Amino acid sequence: MERRKLDVLCLQETTWKGSKARDLGAGYKLYYHGENGTRNGVGVVVRGMHTNGVLEVRRITDKMMTLKLEIDGVLLNVVSAYAPQVGGGREEKEQFWEKLDEAVALIPKEERIITGADFNGHVGKGNRGDERVIGKYGYGARNDEGQAMVDFAHRTNMSVINTFYSKRESHKVTYTSGGKHTQIDYILCRRMHLKEGRDCKVIPGENVAKQHKVVIGKMRLMSRRRREGNERGKWVMAKEMVAGIAQDEVNKALKKMKRVDCGDLAMPKLKGECRQAGMGGGK
Template sequence: MSVTIDIEGECWTMVSCYAPEVGCDDDKLSFWRDLDSVVQGIEDGERIVIAGDINGHVGWRGVGYEGVHGGHGIGNVNQEGIAILDFATAYEMKLVNTKFTKIPNHLVTYNSGGHQSLIDYIMVQKKFVKEAIDCKTLPLEQVTGQHRTLVMKMKIRERRKRWEKVSRKVRWWKLKDRNIREEFQAEMDRILDGVAFEDEEGQKDIFRIAAERDKKSKDIGQVVTVKSEDGRILMDEEDI
Protein backbone atom coordinates (compact mmCIF):
# COMPACT_ATOMS: atom_id res chain seq x y z
CA MET A 1 0.00 0.00 0.00
CA SER A 2 1.29 3.49 -0.79
CA VAL A 3 0.01 6.99 -0.18
CA THR A 4 1.36 10.35 -1.38
CA ILE A 5 1.03 13.44 0.82
CA ASP A 6 2.24 17.02 0.68
CA ILE A 7 4.57 18.16 3.48
CA GLU A 8 5.96 21.69 3.40
CA GLY A 9 5.44 21.89 -0.35
CA GLU A 10 7.15 18.56 -1.11
CA CYS A 11 5.57 15.28 -2.18
CA TRP A 12 6.18 12.32 0.10
CA THR A 13 5.24 8.79 -0.92
CA MET A 14 4.84 6.43 2.02
CA VAL A 15 4.97 2.74 1.17
CA SER A 16 3.77 0.14 3.68
CA CYS A 17 4.74 -3.44 2.88
CA TYR A 18 4.73 -6.97 4.24
CA ALA A 19 7.10 -9.64 2.93
CA PRO A 20 6.27 -13.38 3.02
CA GLU A 21 7.95 -15.49 5.67
CA VAL A 22 11.17 -17.43 5.16
CA GLY A 23 10.71 -20.42 2.87
CA CYS A 24 8.01 -18.94 0.63
CA ASP A 25 10.39 -18.44 -2.29
CA ASP A 26 7.81 -17.89 -5.03
CA ASP A 27 5.90 -15.39 -2.91
CA LYS A 28 9.18 -13.63 -2.06
CA LEU A 29 10.01 -13.12 -5.73
CA SER A 30 6.53 -11.76 -6.35
CA PHE A 31 6.90 -9.41 -3.37
CA TRP A 32 10.15 -7.89 -4.65
CA ARG A 33 8.76 -7.51 -8.17
CA ASP A 34 5.72 -5.69 -6.81
CA LEU A 35 7.83 -3.43 -4.59
CA ASP A 36 10.13 -2.66 -7.54
CA SER A 37 7.09 -1.70 -9.60
CA VAL A 38 5.76 0.62 -6.89
CA VAL A 39 9.07 2.45 -6.39
CA GLN A 40 9.72 2.79 -10.11
CA GLY A 41 6.28 4.32 -10.53
CA ILE A 42 7.06 7.17 -8.13
CA GLU A 43 7.83 10.50 -9.79
CA ASP A 44 11.39 11.80 -9.76
CA GLY A 45 11.92 14.38 -7.04
CA GLU A 46 9.44 12.85 -4.60
CA ARG A 47 10.62 11.67 -1.21
CA ILE A 48 10.16 7.99 -0.48
CA VAL A 49 9.67 6.23 2.85
CA ILE A 50 9.32 2.43 2.88
CA ALA A 51 8.29 0.77 6.12
CA GLY A 52 7.02 -2.63 7.15
CA ASP A 53 7.68 -6.22 8.12
CA ILE A 54 10.16 -7.28 5.43
CA ASN A 55 11.07 -10.56 7.16
CA GLY A 56 14.82 -10.59 6.77
CA HIS A 57 17.92 -10.35 8.96
CA VAL A 58 20.47 -7.78 7.79
CA GLY A 59 23.01 -8.56 10.50
CA TRP A 60 24.54 -6.38 13.16
CA ARG A 61 27.16 -4.70 10.93
CA GLY A 62 26.11 -5.18 7.32
CA VAL A 63 29.62 -5.91 6.07
CA GLY A 64 29.86 -4.98 2.40
CA TYR A 65 26.72 -2.87 2.61
CA GLU A 66 28.02 0.00 4.71
CA GLY A 67 26.35 2.50 2.38
CA VAL A 68 22.86 1.28 3.27
CA HIS A 69 23.37 -0.42 6.64
CA GLY A 70 23.93 1.95 9.53
CA GLY A 71 26.16 -0.46 11.46
CA HIS A 72 23.79 -1.03 14.40
CA GLY A 73 21.78 -4.19 13.90
CA ILE A 74 21.17 -7.53 15.58
CA GLY A 75 22.46 -11.06 14.89
CA ASN A 76 23.65 -12.49 11.59
CA VAL A 77 22.57 -11.77 8.05
CA ASN A 78 20.48 -14.30 6.10
CA GLN A 79 19.51 -14.61 2.43
CA GLU A 80 16.36 -12.57 2.91
CA GLY A 81 18.42 -9.85 4.59
CA ILE A 82 20.79 -9.74 1.62
CA ALA A 83 17.77 -9.20 -0.64
CA ILE A 84 16.77 -6.22 1.55
CA LEU A 85 20.29 -4.77 1.40
CA ASP A 86 20.45 -5.28 -2.37
CA PHE A 87 17.13 -3.50 -2.81
CA ALA A 88 18.25 -0.56 -0.66
CA THR A 89 21.50 -0.36 -2.63
CA ALA A 90 19.67 -0.36 -5.98
CA TYR A 91 17.40 2.53 -4.98
CA GLU A 92 20.02 4.43 -2.94
CA MET A 93 18.12 4.08 0.33
CA LYS A 94 19.23 3.54 3.90
CA LEU A 95 17.85 1.38 6.71
CA VAL A 96 17.16 4.09 9.24
CA ASN A 97 16.66 1.83 12.26
CA THR A 98 20.23 0.54 11.86
CA LYS A 99 21.65 4.06 11.90
CA PHE A 100 21.43 4.85 15.62
CA THR A 101 23.16 3.26 18.59
CA LYS A 102 20.41 1.73 20.74
CA ILE A 103 20.07 -0.73 23.53
CA PRO A 104 18.81 -4.13 22.25
CA ASN A 105 15.36 -3.47 23.67
CA HIS A 106 14.99 -0.51 21.29
CA LEU A 107 16.34 -2.44 18.28
CA VAL A 108 14.24 -5.61 18.53
CA THR A 109 11.12 -5.44 16.37
CA TYR A 110 9.95 -9.05 16.81
CA ASN A 111 9.69 -10.97 20.07
CA SER A 112 8.17 -14.43 20.30
CA GLY A 113 8.83 -17.23 22.74
CA GLY A 114 12.05 -15.67 23.94
CA HIS A 115 13.33 -15.25 20.38
CA GLN A 116 14.15 -11.64 19.52
CA SER A 117 15.08 -10.31 16.10
CA LEU A 118 15.08 -7.30 13.80
CA ILE A 119 12.85 -7.94 10.77
CA ASP A 120 10.88 -4.67 10.49
CA TYR A 121 12.56 -1.73 8.77
CA ILE A 122 12.14 1.89 7.75
CA MET A 123 14.00 2.99 4.62
CA VAL A 124 14.51 6.51 3.30
CA GLN A 125 16.60 7.91 0.47
CA LYS A 126 20.24 8.45 1.40
CA LYS A 127 20.16 12.13 0.46
CA PHE A 128 17.51 12.73 3.13
CA VAL A 129 18.75 10.36 5.82
CA LYS A 130 20.39 13.23 7.76
CA GLU A 131 16.92 14.55 8.50
CA ALA A 132 16.16 11.39 10.48
CA ILE A 133 17.12 12.26 14.04
CA ASP A 134 15.87 9.11 15.78
CA CYS A 135 14.43 5.68 15.07
CA LYS A 136 13.59 2.98 17.59
CA THR A 137 11.01 0.48 18.76
CA LEU A 138 8.62 1.07 21.63
CA PRO A 139 8.86 -2.11 23.75
CA LEU A 140 5.62 -1.50 25.65
CA GLU A 141 3.58 -0.85 22.49
CA GLN A 142 3.04 -3.83 20.22
CA VAL A 143 1.21 -3.85 16.90
CA THR A 144 0.46 -7.57 17.27
CA GLY A 145 1.39 -10.15 19.86
CA GLN A 146 4.95 -10.34 18.53
CA HIS A 147 5.72 -7.15 16.59
CA ARG A 148 6.72 -3.98 18.36
CA THR A 149 5.91 -0.49 17.13
CA LEU A 150 8.79 1.01 15.13
CA VAL A 151 8.87 4.81 14.97
CA MET A 152 11.06 7.33 13.18
CA LYS A 153 11.51 10.99 14.03
CA MET A 154 12.54 13.43 11.31
CA LYS A 155 13.39 17.10 11.29
CA ILE A 156 12.24 18.40 7.94
CA ARG A 157 14.30 21.26 6.66
CA GLU A 158 12.46 24.31 5.49
CA ARG A 159 12.77 24.77 1.77
CA ARG A 160 14.82 27.75 0.77
CA LYS A 161 12.97 30.40 -1.16
CA ARG A 162 14.25 31.02 -4.64
CA TRP A 163 14.81 34.69 -5.17
CA GLU A 164 13.88 35.87 -8.62
CA LYS A 165 16.19 38.24 -10.37
CA VAL A 166 14.62 41.66 -10.71
CA SER A 167 15.72 44.10 -13.37
CA ARG A 168 17.14 47.30 -12.00
CA LYS A 169 14.79 50.23 -12.28
CA VAL A 170 15.70 53.19 -14.45
CA ARG A 171 16.07 56.11 -12.07
CA TRP A 172 14.23 58.69 -14.11
CA TRP A 173 13.81 61.03 -11.16
CA LYS A 174 17.52 61.75 -11.14
CA LEU A 175 17.08 63.75 -14.35
CA LYS A 176 15.44 66.46 -12.27
CA ASP A 177 18.91 67.38 -11.08
CA ARG A 178 20.36 69.92 -13.53
CA ASN A 179 23.94 68.59 -13.42
CA ILE A 180 22.82 64.99 -14.01
CA ARG A 181 20.45 66.13 -16.74
CA GLU A 182 23.23 68.04 -18.55
CA GLU A 183 25.56 65.07 -18.24
CA PHE A 184 22.85 62.79 -19.56
CA GLN A 185 22.11 65.17 -22.44
CA ALA A 186 25.77 65.30 -23.40
CA GLU A 187 25.95 61.51 -23.49
CA MET A 188 22.75 61.27 -25.50
CA ASP A 189 24.01 63.95 -27.90
CA ARG A 190 27.08 61.87 -28.46
CA ILE A 191 25.01 58.76 -29.12
CA LEU A 192 22.18 60.37 -31.08
CA ASP A 193 24.21 63.05 -32.81
CA GLY A 194 22.39 65.92 -31.18
CA VAL A 195 18.82 66.03 -29.99
CA ALA A 196 17.25 69.19 -28.55
CA PHE A 197 16.72 68.95 -24.81
CA GLU A 198 15.90 72.54 -23.88
CA ASP A 199 12.20 72.64 -24.77
CA GLU A 200 9.45 70.37 -23.42
CA GLU A 201 9.12 68.36 -26.63
CA GLY A 202 12.84 67.70 -26.66
CA GLN A 203 12.73 66.42 -23.09
CA LYS A 204 9.90 64.06 -24.03
CA ASP A 205 11.94 62.77 -26.95
CA ILE A 206 14.89 62.07 -24.67
CA PHE A 207 12.71 60.17 -22.19
CA ARG A 208 11.12 58.19 -25.03
CA ILE A 209 14.46 57.27 -26.60
CA ALA A 210 15.97 56.30 -23.24
CA ALA A 211 12.94 54.15 -22.42
CA GLU A 212 13.17 52.39 -25.79
CA ARG A 213 16.88 51.70 -25.29
CA ASP A 214 16.19 50.28 -21.85
CA LYS A 215 13.41 48.06 -23.22
CA LYS A 216 15.59 46.76 -26.06
CA SER A 217 18.26 45.80 -23.55
CA LYS A 218 15.76 43.48 -21.83
CA ASP A 219 13.97 42.01 -24.85
CA ILE A 220 15.11 38.89 -26.63
CA GLY A 221 16.66 40.04 -29.88
CA GLN A 222 16.76 36.65 -31.57
CA VAL A 223 14.75 33.45 -31.21
CA VAL A 224 16.45 30.20 -32.16
CA THR A 225 14.33 27.17 -32.93
CA VAL A 226 15.15 23.60 -33.81
CA LYS A 227 13.06 22.00 -36.54
CA SER A 228 12.57 18.43 -37.64
CA GLU A 229 13.14 17.18 -41.17
CA ASP A 230 9.50 17.92 -42.06
CA GLY A 231 9.82 21.52 -40.83
CA ARG A 232 8.00 21.02 -37.51
CA ILE A 233 9.35 23.03 -34.55
CA LEU A 234 10.63 20.68 -31.84
CA MET A 235 9.64 21.66 -28.31
CA ASP A 236 10.33 18.55 -26.21
CA GLU A 237 13.89 17.87 -25.03
CA GLU A 238 13.54 14.19 -25.98
CA ASP A 239 12.78 15.07 -29.62
CA ILE A 240 15.69 17.54 -29.80
Protein backbone atom coordinates (compact mmCIF):
# COMPACT_ATOMS: atom_id res chain seq x y z
CA MET A 1 0.00 0.00 0.00
CA GLU A 2 2.79 2.39 0.84
CA ARG A 3 4.64 1.85 -2.42
CA ARG A 4 1.48 2.24 -4.52
CA LYS A 5 0.23 5.08 -2.29
CA LEU A 6 -3.14 3.42 -1.83
CA ASP A 7 -5.71 5.35 0.19
CA VAL A 8 -7.98 2.35 0.79
CA LEU A 9 -7.61 -1.38 0.20
CA CYS A 10 -10.55 -3.81 0.09
CA LEU A 11 -9.84 -7.36 1.26
CA GLN A 12 -11.86 -10.54 0.75
CA GLU A 13 -11.49 -14.14 1.94
CA THR A 14 -9.68 -12.97 5.05
CA THR A 15 -10.90 -15.93 7.19
CA TRP A 16 -10.50 -13.73 10.31
CA LYS A 17 -13.08 -14.22 13.03
CA GLY A 18 -14.42 -11.18 14.86
CA SER A 19 -15.31 -7.54 14.24
CA LYS A 20 -12.38 -5.34 15.09
CA ALA A 21 -10.16 -2.43 14.09
CA ARG A 22 -6.41 -2.83 14.27
CA ASP A 23 -3.46 -0.50 13.78
CA LEU A 24 -1.03 -1.97 11.26
CA GLY A 25 1.87 0.41 11.69
CA ALA A 26 3.13 3.04 9.23
CA GLY A 27 -0.18 4.83 9.86
CA TYR A 28 -2.44 2.20 8.26
CA LYS A 29 -5.53 0.87 10.00
CA LEU A 30 -7.45 -2.32 9.29
CA TYR A 31 -11.19 -2.73 9.85
CA TYR A 32 -12.48 -6.29 9.41
CA HIS A 33 -15.36 -8.66 10.00
CA GLY A 34 -15.66 -12.43 9.95
CA GLU A 35 -17.95 -15.02 11.47
CA ASN A 36 -15.90 -18.11 10.77
CA GLY A 37 -12.17 -18.67 11.13
CA THR A 38 -11.98 -20.95 8.09
CA ARG A 39 -13.94 -19.22 5.31
CA ASN A 40 -15.20 -15.87 4.00
CA GLY A 41 -14.40 -12.64 5.85
CA VAL A 42 -13.91 -9.09 4.52
CA GLY A 43 -11.86 -6.06 5.48
CA VAL A 44 -10.87 -2.51 4.56
CA VAL A 45 -7.46 -0.95 5.17
CA VAL A 46 -7.33 2.86 5.39
CA ARG A 47 -4.28 5.05 4.92
CA GLY A 48 -3.15 6.90 8.03
CA MET A 49 -3.90 10.38 6.71
CA HIS A 50 -7.57 9.36 6.41
CA THR A 51 -8.15 7.33 9.59
CA ASN A 52 -9.35 10.36 11.57
CA GLY A 53 -11.97 10.86 8.89
CA VAL A 54 -13.61 7.45 9.40
CA LEU A 55 -17.20 8.18 10.46
CA GLU A 56 -18.95 4.82 10.37
CA VAL A 57 -18.23 1.13 9.89
CA ARG A 58 -21.09 -1.26 9.10
CA ARG A 59 -20.28 -4.96 9.29
CA ILE A 60 -23.20 -6.52 7.42
CA THR A 61 -22.25 -10.17 6.87
CA ASP A 62 -19.02 -12.13 6.69
CA LYS A 63 -19.09 -11.34 2.95
CA MET A 64 -19.85 -7.65 3.10
CA MET A 65 -19.01 -4.47 5.01
CA THR A 66 -19.09 -0.72 4.41
CA LEU A 67 -16.93 2.09 5.73
CA LYS A 68 -17.75 5.80 5.50
CA LEU A 69 -15.02 8.43 5.68
CA GLU A 70 -14.67 12.12 4.96
CA ILE A 71 -11.86 13.30 2.70
CA ASP A 72 -11.52 17.09 2.33
CA GLY A 73 -15.25 17.59 2.70
CA VAL A 74 -16.22 14.70 0.41
CA LEU A 75 -18.11 11.77 1.97
CA LEU A 76 -16.83 8.49 0.56
CA ASN A 77 -18.35 5.09 1.26
CA VAL A 78 -16.12 2.07 0.69
CA VAL A 79 -17.83 -1.29 0.18
CA SER A 80 -15.84 -4.52 0.41
CA ALA A 81 -17.75 -7.58 -0.75
CA TYR A 82 -17.21 -11.23 -1.62
CA ALA A 83 -19.89 -12.86 -3.79
CA PRO A 84 -20.73 -16.58 -3.58
CA GLN A 85 -18.77 -18.80 -5.94
CA VAL A 86 -20.23 -20.12 -9.18
CA GLY A 87 -21.14 -23.44 -7.56
CA GLY A 88 -22.96 -21.75 -4.67
CA GLY A 89 -26.66 -22.27 -4.05
CA ARG A 90 -29.33 -20.04 -5.56
CA GLU A 91 -30.63 -18.92 -2.17
CA GLU A 92 -27.15 -17.90 -1.04
CA LYS A 93 -26.61 -15.85 -4.21
CA GLU A 94 -29.98 -14.12 -3.98
CA GLN A 95 -29.34 -13.25 -0.35
CA PHE A 96 -25.96 -11.72 -1.25
CA TRP A 97 -27.46 -9.40 -3.89
CA GLU A 98 -30.35 -8.44 -1.60
CA LYS A 99 -27.90 -7.46 1.14
CA LEU A 100 -25.75 -5.50 -1.31
CA ASP A 101 -28.82 -3.68 -2.67
CA GLU A 102 -29.79 -2.76 0.89
CA ALA A 103 -26.29 -1.57 1.73
CA VAL A 104 -26.17 0.76 -1.28
CA ALA A 105 -29.74 2.00 -0.67
CA LEU A 106 -28.73 3.21 2.81
CA ILE A 107 -26.08 5.52 1.35
CA PRO A 108 -27.37 9.02 0.43
CA LYS A 109 -27.25 9.61 -3.32
CA GLU A 110 -25.00 12.64 -3.05
CA GLU A 111 -22.25 10.62 -1.35
CA ARG A 112 -19.53 8.76 -3.24
CA ILE A 113 -19.39 4.96 -3.32
CA ILE A 114 -16.38 2.82 -4.17
CA THR A 115 -17.11 -0.90 -4.24
CA GLY A 116 -14.11 -3.22 -4.35
CA ALA A 117 -15.27 -6.80 -4.63
CA ASP A 118 -14.63 -10.32 -5.77
CA PHE A 119 -17.89 -10.89 -7.63
CA ASN A 120 -16.93 -14.37 -8.87
CA GLY A 121 -18.48 -13.50 -12.22
CA HIS A 122 -17.51 -12.34 -15.71
CA VAL A 123 -19.19 -9.28 -17.23
CA GLY A 124 -17.39 -10.07 -20.48
CA LYS A 125 -16.20 -8.04 -23.42
CA GLY A 126 -18.57 -5.59 -25.09
CA ASN A 127 -21.45 -3.59 -23.67
CA ARG A 128 -24.33 -3.53 -26.17
CA GLY A 129 -27.47 -2.56 -24.25
CA ASP A 130 -25.51 -1.94 -21.07
CA GLU A 131 -23.54 1.15 -22.07
CA ARG A 132 -24.56 3.07 -18.96
CA VAL A 133 -23.07 0.60 -16.53
CA ILE A 134 -20.16 -1.13 -18.28
CA GLY A 135 -17.60 -0.07 -20.85
CA LYS A 136 -16.57 -2.05 -23.92
CA TYR A 137 -13.21 -3.13 -22.51
CA GLY A 138 -14.21 -6.07 -20.36
CA TYR A 139 -12.62 -9.51 -20.69
CA GLY A 140 -13.88 -12.91 -21.79
CA ALA A 141 -17.51 -13.99 -22.08
CA ARG A 142 -20.32 -13.06 -19.71
CA ASN A 143 -21.73 -15.75 -17.43
CA ASP A 144 -24.81 -15.84 -15.17
CA GLU A 145 -22.88 -14.40 -12.22
CA GLY A 146 -21.60 -11.59 -14.43
CA GLN A 147 -25.14 -10.86 -15.59
CA ALA A 148 -26.26 -10.64 -11.97
CA MET A 149 -23.54 -8.04 -11.44
CA VAL A 150 -24.65 -6.03 -14.49
CA ASP A 151 -28.26 -6.19 -13.26
CA PHE A 152 -27.11 -4.88 -9.87
CA ALA A 153 -25.28 -1.99 -11.56
CA HIS A 154 -28.46 -1.06 -13.47
CA ARG A 155 -30.60 -1.19 -10.31
CA THR A 156 -28.24 0.99 -8.30
CA ASN A 157 -26.94 3.30 -11.08
CA MET A 158 -23.39 2.05 -10.61
CA SER A 159 -20.65 1.63 -13.23
CA VAL A 160 -17.94 -1.03 -13.46
CA ILE A 161 -14.78 1.08 -13.65
CA ASN A 162 -12.50 -1.73 -14.89
CA THR A 163 -14.36 -1.95 -18.18
CA PHE A 164 -14.03 1.70 -19.21
CA TYR A 165 -10.28 1.67 -19.82
CA SER A 166 -8.54 0.05 -22.78
CA LYS A 167 -5.78 -2.17 -21.37
CA ARG A 168 -3.61 -5.06 -22.47
CA GLU A 169 -4.73 -8.50 -21.31
CA SER A 170 -2.26 -8.65 -18.40
CA HIS A 171 -3.83 -5.47 -17.00
CA LYS A 172 -7.36 -6.96 -17.20
CA VAL A 173 -6.98 -10.50 -15.88
CA THR A 174 -7.58 -10.58 -12.13
CA TYR A 175 -7.53 -14.34 -11.54
CA THR A 176 -5.41 -17.16 -12.96
CA SER A 177 -5.84 -20.84 -12.20
CA GLY A 178 -5.03 -24.02 -14.10
CA GLY A 179 -3.99 -22.09 -17.18
CA LYS A 180 -7.30 -20.20 -17.27
CA HIS A 181 -7.36 -16.41 -17.11
CA THR A 182 -10.47 -14.54 -15.97
CA GLN A 183 -11.69 -11.19 -14.69
CA ILE A 184 -13.73 -11.55 -11.49
CA ASP A 185 -12.49 -8.71 -9.25
CA TYR A 186 -14.02 -5.31 -9.97
CA ILE A 187 -14.18 -1.74 -8.74
CA LEU A 188 -17.51 0.09 -9.07
CA CYS A 189 -18.64 3.67 -8.50
CA ARG A 190 -21.84 5.64 -8.99
CA ARG A 191 -22.55 6.33 -12.66
CA MET A 192 -22.75 10.07 -11.93
CA HIS A 193 -19.19 10.02 -10.54
CA LEU A 194 -17.61 7.93 -13.30
CA LYS A 195 -16.10 11.08 -14.83
CA GLU A 196 -13.94 11.39 -11.72
CA GLY A 197 -12.17 8.16 -12.62
CA ARG A 198 -8.61 8.46 -13.89
CA ASP A 199 -7.50 4.85 -14.36
CA CYS A 200 -8.20 1.26 -13.35
CA LYS A 201 -5.99 -1.74 -14.01
CA VAL A 202 -4.47 -4.93 -12.66
CA ILE A 203 -0.88 -4.77 -11.41
CA PRO A 204 0.52 -8.10 -12.68
CA GLY A 205 4.00 -7.53 -11.27
CA GLU A 206 2.91 -7.28 -7.64
CA ASN A 207 3.70 -10.51 -5.80
CA VAL A 208 0.51 -10.42 -3.74
CA ALA A 209 -1.31 -13.63 -4.57
CA LYS A 210 -0.75 -16.85 -6.44
CA GLN A 211 -4.11 -16.62 -8.18
CA HIS A 212 -5.68 -13.21 -7.55
CA LYS A 213 -4.02 -10.04 -8.83
CA VAL A 214 -4.22 -6.58 -7.27
CA VAL A 215 -6.69 -4.24 -8.98
CA ILE A 216 -6.03 -0.53 -8.54
CA GLY A 217 -8.39 2.33 -9.42
CA LYS A 218 -7.64 6.05 -9.34
CA MET A 219 -10.30 8.72 -8.85
CA ARG A 220 -10.12 12.47 -8.55
CA LEU A 221 -12.77 13.43 -5.99
CA MET A 222 -14.46 16.73 -6.77
CA SER A 223 -16.30 18.89 -4.25
CA ARG A 224 -18.65 21.76 -4.99
CA ARG A 225 -17.79 25.01 -3.26
CA ARG A 226 -20.07 27.95 -3.56
CA ARG A 227 -18.73 31.34 -4.47
CA GLU A 228 -20.39 34.37 -2.96
CA GLY A 229 -23.29 35.37 -5.18
CA ASN A 230 -22.90 32.25 -7.31
CA GLU A 231 -25.72 29.73 -6.89
CA ARG A 232 -24.11 27.13 -9.13
CA GLY A 233 -20.80 27.15 -7.34
CA LYS A 234 -17.46 25.86 -8.53
CA TRP A 235 -16.21 22.30 -8.77
CA VAL A 236 -12.72 21.89 -7.37
CA MET A 237 -10.54 18.84 -6.79
CA ALA A 238 -10.79 17.70 -3.21
CA LYS A 239 -8.42 14.73 -3.41
CA GLU A 240 -6.98 12.26 -5.88
CA MET A 241 -7.74 8.89 -4.33
CA VAL A 242 -6.33 5.45 -5.08
CA ALA A 243 -8.26 2.30 -4.18
CA GLY A 244 -7.30 -1.34 -4.49
CA ILE A 245 -8.55 -4.91 -4.10
CA ALA A 246 -6.39 -7.78 -2.88
CA GLN A 247 -6.81 -11.31 -1.56
CA ASP A 248 -5.13 -14.54 -0.53
CA GLU A 249 -1.44 -13.84 0.15
CA VAL A 250 -2.04 -10.34 1.57
CA ASN A 251 -4.54 -11.83 3.98
CA LYS A 252 -2.14 -14.61 4.91
CA ALA A 253 0.60 -12.06 5.54
CA LEU A 254 -1.68 -10.04 7.80
CA LYS A 255 -2.76 -13.17 9.62
CA LYS A 256 0.87 -14.20 10.23
CA MET A 257 1.83 -10.80 11.64
CA LYS A 258 3.95 -10.81 14.77
CA ARG A 259 2.32 -8.86 17.60
CA VAL A 260 3.81 -6.69 20.30
CA ASP A 261 1.67 -6.27 23.41
CA CYS A 262 1.16 -2.63 24.41
CA GLY A 263 -0.98 -2.82 27.51
CA ASP A 264 -4.37 -4.18 26.45
CA LEU A 265 -3.70 -3.51 22.77
CA ALA A 266 -1.93 -6.01 20.51
CA MET A 267 -0.02 -4.03 17.87
CA PRO A 268 0.94 -6.05 14.80
CA LYS A 269 4.26 -5.56 13.01
CA LEU A 270 3.72 -5.60 9.25
CA LYS A 271 7.05 -4.58 7.82
CA GLY A 272 8.62 -7.94 6.98
CA GLU A 273 5.52 -9.96 6.13
CA CYS A 274 3.84 -7.38 3.92
CA ARG A 275 6.98 -6.62 1.99
CA GLN A 276 6.84 -10.28 0.95
CA ALA A 277 3.19 -9.81 0.00
CA GLY A 278 3.90 -6.77 -2.16
CA MET A 279 2.48 -4.15 0.21
CA GLY A 280 5.56 -2.85 1.97
CA GLY A 281 8.78 -1.26 0.84
CA GLY A 282 9.77 2.27 0.04
CA LYS A 283 8.21 4.66 -2.41
